[in-house]
Amino acid sequence: MKIKLLSSVLVAATIMSCNTSNIAVSENLKQNSSVMDVNGNAGMLINQKVSFGNYYTSPIRRGWTERVELGVLGIKHSKAQQPIEFTQFSANNLSADIVGASNYNMNMFDLFKGLEQFINNYSNGFFGVIIPNGKTPVWKVFIQNSSATSALKTDTDNGIAQDETGNSILIKGTKQLQEKQFLTDNTKTFGFELSKNGEAIAAVSVIGNGKVWIKNNLNPEDQLLVSSIASILIVRRNVTEN
Numbered sequence: 001m002k003i004k005l006l007s008s009v010l011v012a013a014t015i016m017s018c019n020t021s022n023i024a025v026s027e028n029l030k031q032n033s034s035v036m037d038v039n040g041n042a043g044m045l046i047n048q049k050v051s052f053g054n055y056y057t058s059p060i061r062r063g064w065t066e067r068v069e070l071g072v073l074g075i076k077h078s079k080a081q082q083p084i085e086f087t088q089f090s091a092n093n094l095s096a097d098i099v100g101a102s103n104y105n106m107n108m109f110d111l112f113k114g115l116e117q118f119i120n121n122y123s124n125g126f127f128g129v130i131i132p133n134g135k136t137p138v139w140k141v142f143i144q145n146s147s148a149t150s151a152l153k154t155d156t157d158n159g160i161a162q163d164e165t166g167n168s169i170l171i172k173g174t175k176q177l178q179e180k181q182f183l184t185d186n187t188k189t190f191g192f193e194l195s196k197n198g199e200a201i202a203a204v205s206v207i208g209n210g211k212v213w214i215k216n217n218l219n220p221e222d223q224l225l226v227s228s229i230a231s232i233l234i235v236r237r238n239v240t241e242n
Contacts, residue, residue, distance in 0.1 A: 022211065023191035024176040026200040029213050038210030041234055050234055052212040055227040058087040060235055063101070088130075088231055090224035098228055100128025100141070100236070126236045130161070130228045136221045137163040141232060143171060157189040161229055170195045171229065192233055194226055202226040204233045 036053035047059040063083040083101035090096075102125065130139040143159035156173030173189040191205040201218060205211040212230045214223060 022178040023174055023203065023205045023207065024178045025193060025203045025213055029193070029200045029203055029215070032216050033213045034216055036212045036214070038212060038234060041209045048235070050231050052210075052227075052230070053214075054091055055212075055223075055230075056089050057231050057235075058089075060084055060086040084128075084232075084235060086231070086235075088224065088228040090220065090227050092220045094132070094134065094220055094224045096130050096132040096224055096228050098128060098130050098232065100126060100232060102126045102145075102236070126159075126232075128232050128236075130225065130232075132221070132224060134221075136224075137165060137167075139163045139225060139228075141171075141229060143233070143236065157192070159192075161194075161225070168196075169201075169225070169229065171233070194229060196222075202230065204230045206234060210234050 034053055036055075038050060038052045040048055040050045040057075045060075045062060048062075049059055050057045061084065083099070085097075085099045088096045088098055125145055126141075126143040128141040130141065132138070139161050140163075141159065141161045143157060145157055156175055158173050159171035161169040161171065172193050172195065173191070174193060175188070175190050177190060190207050191203060191211075193200050194202040194204075201215045201222070203213040212227075214226055214230075218226065
C-alpha cells in the first residue's frame with residue numbers, strides 16, 4: 001500500500017514539474033518579450049493545430065510511412081520519416097508554407113546547399129523549409145538531434161535556419177530550467193533559444209504543452225519566421241539514430 005502511495009506521489013510530482021517548469025532564457029528575452037502558452041500540443045495528433053498568442057497553424061498534415069511526397073516542393077524521398085506539412089499564420093495577414101521531415105540524406109537533393117558545415121549526422125536530424133507567402137526569401141531549417149544516451153547536460157539538440165542570401169538564425173538547445181525542479185530528465189532537451197546577430201530574439205519550451213517567447217520589437221517578417229521555427233520545434237519528432 002505504501003509502495004503504491006509513493007508511486008502515485010512520484011507520478012504526480014513529475015506531472016506538476018512538467019506543467020510548471022520554464023526553461024532558463026537570456027536576460028534580454030525577459031524584457032520586452034511576449035510570453036505565450038502553447039495550445040494544441042497534447043492529445044491526438046490527427047488534424048493537430050498549434051497556437052500561441054496570435055500565432056497559429058493550419059491543421060498539420062503528417063505522414064506515418066517512410067515514403068513521402070512534400071507537395072509544396074514536389075520532393076519525393078523514399079527514406080524520409082515523419083513528414084509534416086502546414087501553414088503558419090502571423091500578424092498583418094502574413095503566412096508561410098512549411099514542409100519538413102526527419103532522416104534526410106543530403107545526397108538526395110540540393111536543398112541542403114549552404115548548410116553543409118552545420119550538418120554532422122545526416123541520418124538523425126530534422127530538415128524543413130519555410131516558404132513565406134510574400135516577397136521575403138525562403139528559409140531552410142536543420143535541427144540536429146542529440147546523440148546523448150545518458151544524463152549529459154552539455155549534449156543538446158541544436159540547429160540553424162538560413163535564407164537564400166546567407167542570413168541565419170541559430171537554434172540552441174538547452175537543458176537549463178529557470179528554477180531547479182524535482183525529477184527532471186537531463187537526457188532530454190527542454191527547449192531552444194533563437195538568436196540572430198548574437199542577440200536572443202525568441203525561445204521555445206517543449207516541456208509539457210510548451211511555451212514561446214518572442215521579442216516585441218521584431219518586424220512582422222521576423223515575427224512570422226520565428227513563429228514558424230517555433231511551430232516546427234514544437235511539432236517535430238526525434239528519429240532514433242541508425
